[in-house]
Amino acid sequence: MRATVGRVLADCRDWLDARGRIAWLVAMILGFVAAWPVGLFILGYMIWSKRMFGSCTHRRHRDGEAQRFYRAAPTGNAAFDAYRDETLKRLEDEHQAFVDFLAKLREAKDKAEFDQFMDERRNA
Structure with a gap:
């Protein structure tokens, strides 16, 4: 159950990120209108994750699936930047391979x- 709620919240976050800062502001305002703690939570999340002032999370599409990475x-x-970018790419590739393995x-x-189940059903 906890994983499902987390997945739904992550999907909502990704959906809002795809639509930009205006979508986050609209969600926050609607949260305040519906129930002020929800709007306050969204405002706090926007400030904490820096979505209020500019996002550090960029999106790229790979095989039709959106994937997050930090820029x-x-x-x-230049040497360190190249090493960091190469390491992050390698980690993203390993993560995707692991997700595919789990699937x-x-x-x-x-x-x-x-x-x-089918064997038990045939034998019964």
Whole structure:
């Protein structure tokens, strides 16, 4: 249940991010109109995550799926910036490979459970 709520909140955040700062402001105002604690929570989140003053989260699309990554300001040291960008890209690729692995693992588990169910049903 907790993972589902977290996923829904993450989807809402991503949806608002895709529409920009105006969408966040509209959500905050509607939150204040509906129930002031909701609007206050959205305002606090906007300030804490720096969505109020400019976002550090950029979006890119990969195989039709949106993926988040952090874009840091250049440090002035070209070698370090290249190393950091390469490391972040490698970590993003490893994360995507792990997510794909988990999806395949879930599919295999579901198939095994379904096959077991069908075998039990045939034998009964």
